[in-house]
Amino acid sequence: METTELRLSDKQERSIAHSTAWLNVWEGSVRSGKTIASLLRWLMYVVTAPRGGQLVVVGKTYDTVARNVFGPLQDPSIVGPVVAKLVSYTRGASVAWVLGRQVEVITANDAKAEARLRGLTGAGAYVDEMTLLPKEFFKRLIDRMSVPGALIFGTTNPDNPGHWLKKEWLNRADELGIRTWHFTLDDNPVLSAEYVARMKAAFTGLWYRRYILGHWVQSEGAIYEMFDAARHVVDELPAMTRWPCDAIDYGTVNPFADLLIGLGSDQRLYVASEYRHDSRTARRQMTDAEYSAARRDWLQAQGVRPDFTVVDPSAASFIEQLHRDNTPGVVPAENTVLDGIRTVASLFAADRLRIHRSCAGLIDELPGYSWDDEAAEKGEDKPIKQDDHSCDALRYGVRTTEALWRPHIPMMLEVAA
Template identity: 55%
Template sequence: MAVDLDAVGRTLSPIHLRSVVESTARLNIWQGSVRSGKTVASLLRFLMAVATAPSSGRVLLFGKTRESVNRNVFAVLTDPALFGPLARLVKYNPGAPTGTILGREVDVLGANDAKAEPKVRGMTLCLAYGDELTTIPEVFFTQVLARLSVRGAKLFGTTNPDAPNHWLRRKYLLRAGELNLRTWQSTLDDNPHLDPQYVADLKREYVGLWYKRFILGRWVQAEGAVFDMWDEDRHVVPMLPRIDRWISLGIDYGTRNATAALILGVGEDGRLYLTHEWRHDPAIARRQLTDAGLSRELRRWLADIEVPGTQCLKGLNPEWTVVDPAAASLRLQLHEDGMTPALADNAVLDGIRLMSSLLGNDQVKVHKSCQGLIDEIPGYSWDDKAAERGEDAPIKADDHSIDAARYAIKTPEVLWRPMLRRAVDLAA
């Protein structure tokens, strides 16, 4: 395969050019911050390996899901700005079990959990590419390595840093000297082709734990308060501005625990506001409500809310009602009662990261009436036992309003994101 070295030189930084040359080990892993250029470098090397791979054995691409492989791998490989005419030699239909790269059929697998491991059994691999390796179950990764049995077989992969006790770091990256493994670490500043304004914005958007991992590229542990940037004096407001758009109602469901609901709006100042809160806690009320009772009380509460900025207008009807994924019975009840509930996005870490960034950049405020949320946030902490296993997880206690807020914010992000003003504008 002929490679245009001038084009490569314009695309890759020196560290990544070096990695393409040096990645001759059995295991080759690019690690570092987001947008540091590791994906392009690893995929260039992968293309070169596909072109020279032995005819015996299969070629495997894997990631958390086939969708993520399509988004993070095939979308990059088919970009002519990056790979020129080679991009035309990559074919893949999203969701398909196979694709074609440089005329060779390749297998595409998702490894969402440990149950995916049997998918690899029986394969004989000459080449594998893994996208975001820290999201892959260890048992799946181990099985892939066992299947790389063709002489000269290699694995190429990328990852952002995670917890320092993560199995990938502890069992592989830290043992590079004793394993047939090469690894390269890079940061945002190693990618000279990014727009400086984009880099500055990205560095502002990540805060705390996420800044250390995704901007600085460090393997650091989640410990202490989840929202360590929270400051009641800074984030809680006594009055609401004019709300230009009522985005969502987020509902966290409980039977013996509290059910909580929060409303999210976009203010005239280009910030998000958590404006109103409703809670039913059986331990405090000394009675449980059925799904019909919860639906009735929620609808009554919405109808009685005095709309901020008006003299006598009552009743709010947010564009989205997003409900706890575990609350199938409540969603059905709300639907029967004339509402249109949607399944909330319950990607916990993604939601926490988004809320952290918004809080850190003063892009979300909480009205003083949302007392349940205000009470919960300071004590919301990372689980030390999970951290010892190399996992990030908050302690599941006193988080009902937090979960409702997370649903309200994360699920309809596509609606409010274009209306949000940048942190630098808000500070002006």
């Protein structure tokens, strides 16, 4: 395999040289160099892997596999021009070719994913973002690596210390014959000091401890502990260069919350206005048609037509009502809860998200928006489902329209393994 000018740290080189166990795991902070080391080791393994079985690459979705695995493997600056040409993969395909070997691509996005392993006789596997896989899927994958000499290589960012991967596998590494390597941001020799400083500034609290320090720590306390009303709540708005969306958390008995989000000329996102109806307080429930009309009047009064209307994906009837009313740009919200929370937290930490003082419901909810301690004890990161309606609308809007605003917001970085 052709060598490149890619610089590797001593830790990366040691992990490549000594990853000879049946299961080898690179874990730690984002952008720490663990993925590059593991992929180079995977390439070496593909050349020598036993025949008579299938090689597989596993990830949460086809998009994450394409981005995290095959993107680097097809990058000449990482693997060299000759090797890059010998890696063939099309995004969304179930088969790839790596150095002349056929490789199955298997996704594990839900509990039904386990069925995709049926009939597999594994000769080796590369697993991307291990903590995101279903527990039973991972166990079945291990069971399927039945060809003598089959090895598994995988990466993960830290999660809750009660996560099944940490409790049942990594904590028992010596007992089970597993090799693990822990990486931090400072272990990556190719990152500039400026980039590292920006990364460290972009995270705070739980996300800093996990994604920068690489610690497996439990979620507890306030979710947006970096939120400071004196800093993030404003009385005046700058000129807006774009209105990415209004974002809706739907409720009939519970409050209905709609937030108008704009991109300011000062390169910040602003929650500029809030429409909120609490049927308990008002002592009157509203129909889907009434909510649609109220939303339309609210936006017209401000002279704003947002690019998208982002709606709670569970509100099927209300989405249908909006379509009947010819509302443009209606989309179901991206509802990956932790990704949405992390994005909002990073914006608050970098002072790139501010809220107009008129948004009373959101401002009231933010300080009390907290992690569920009972869920955390079970290894799960979940917010307490109470007084969270505007907070949900906020993460819906920010996360779903990220492709629109991210290029215009400084100090916001792509978070990759």
